[in-house]
Amino acid sequence: MPENRGRVLLAYSGGLDTSCILAWLIEQGYEVYAFMADVGQEEDFKAAEAKALKVGAKKFFLADLKREFVTELIYPAVQANCIYENVYLLGTSLARPVIARGMIEIADKEGCDFVSHGCTGKGNDQVRFELAFYGLKPDIKVIAPWRIPEFYNRFAGRQALLQFAAEKNIPVQQTVAKPWSTDENLFHISYEAGILEDPNTTPPDDMWKLTTAPENAPQEPERITIEFKGGLPVKVVALQSGKEYTDAVDIFNALNTFARKHGIGRIDIVENRFIGVKSRGCYESPAATILRVAHMDLEGLTLDRNVRALRDQFTTIALSRILYNGHFFSPEREFITSAIPTSQRTVNGVVKLKLYKGNTVVEGRYSDEGLYDAAQSSMDELGGFEPTDTTGFILIESIRLKKWAQSKIAKGQGGVTAKDVYGDH
Structure with a gap:
């Protein structure tokens, strides 16, 4: 049995990478x-807990961070x-500060020596998580298996992980037939690899x-209204049914339901990662897509x-760059976000x-x-x-x-x- 090398709190998803990392960390002592x-x-959180404990985790912690995620x-x-490179609505980036804060809170409470994650050595998330960890607890130590040669040489690709999972009897959703990676939260789901x-x-x-x-979505449209106060959505009304939603999380869940039904929120892009490489990603951001359209439209009227x-x-x-690059717990983010409420004071109204x-x-x-x-804008009457x-x-x-x-x-x-005028081309 390897010597006990300390206590690690692992950011666990229940998926392929973190299940294998959990087993590997135990192997390392x-x-x-x-x-x-x-x-x-x-997610079936009960099943994820059972899986983590079966693989060998000593304790399992589940933190409900949905409301914090939505409101903060x-x-x-x-x-x-916020939008990155004019198309990506930052669903993964937005979740990382919330997850990191919840994780460091537990690590601090439980006396963990290390925190660990399953982010790859070529992706953005390793940067986002670790900068968040250090921004919250400067003396924390991080284990990043995908940057440890003993780990990445042993698991040189996703097929090796699948084989290791089979050897350890770890059930995983990903199969050889569908080898893509997903990350899901209330805001969106991403697909890559x-x-x-x-x-x-x-x-x-x-x-x-x-x-x-979209081609399979209902033939009949859905009509809704969204009311904003200070740029924040405070009420959604489904006009056909008359049902109203006023709680922050309920609003987002309702918009997700409407958007999913009507095929709203898919994108397929190639983006520039913070570390300098290009990456292809597919995303579904249903509610966020609706909110962006409505909010920007109301700003045209009120801002x-x-x-x-x-x-x-x-x-x-x-702020989009700060979120994407993982600098949330920074002085520049605090400075930027302090300006948001002032800019949104007049963004009050309803969008249909x-x-x-x-x-x-x-x-x-x-x-x-x-x-x-209307009188000033009218082409049919004098006014203003x-x-x-x-x-x-004009002069x-x-x-x-x-x-x-x-x-x-003169020249x-x-x-x-x-x-x-245009020159030779």
Whole structure:
């Protein structure tokens, strides 16, 4: 029997990697406690607990972190319109700070010498988890098996893990026939690895777990309204049934149900990982997709133009990068998130939506904020200012452009033909 090398709290998912890591850590002489976070994934937690204890974990901890996940991570990201590389809604990134905090809380309480995770040595999650661990408990020690030569040389690929699991009688959902990896939470599910590593391979239809294929979605659309206060969703109404949802978690669950039924939220992308490599990932983010459409639409009605521009250029981009790169427990994140409530003070109102075959269509919006003036905007009536006032506005705006054109003409670079304007191509 190997010498006891200390107590480890392992971030356990019940899947292939962490089940094998649990058995391997025991082989190495560690006393292993298993930690599992309930962040809304569809999981048989009792079965996962039984599996962890069967493999050899001394204790199993399950932390229900769904409400913390929704209120502290998801909704601020909705307020800031967070998105990575214009397409990824950051579902995996958002869950990591919550899981890490819950894990460090247990590790501290149980006197664990180490924490461990099953993140690969080429992925983003190893960075996210470990930076979060150190940001919360600077003296914690981390065991990252996929960066330990004795581990990754022994398990050089997922097939070796499957074989090890079979030898240890560890049941796993992944099979040789479907070798892709998933990560699921209330916000989304991700798919990567295996056949998906070829970016030109079309994902098989049976891969998608959450959403109905848009072509198979109902022929009749679903209509809902979402009410926001301070940029946060506070009420969802299903217009056909009249059912209302007002609790933060209930709202997100309801939107997930609607979106999944109508095939909303699938993406297939190649993204740039923080460590510098490109990665193909497929994601389903049902409720988040609806919320993003509704929130951005309401901002058009209620948010001052310059506030919106500054928020888009500063908060949205910076917070998205902070989340993706794993810098949540940092001074810059605290600084950025402190600005979100101020930017959202006027984002109050209701958005009416139609959900239909993969699409979220805005059919109307309403607010009492008063930034929109129908009379000022109307092409059919005068209101707010005289049309002649615009003449001075245009003259002032044209000063810079006139000077630029005059300088080009003086240098012999002027002209009005297509070739003069666009040059040779």
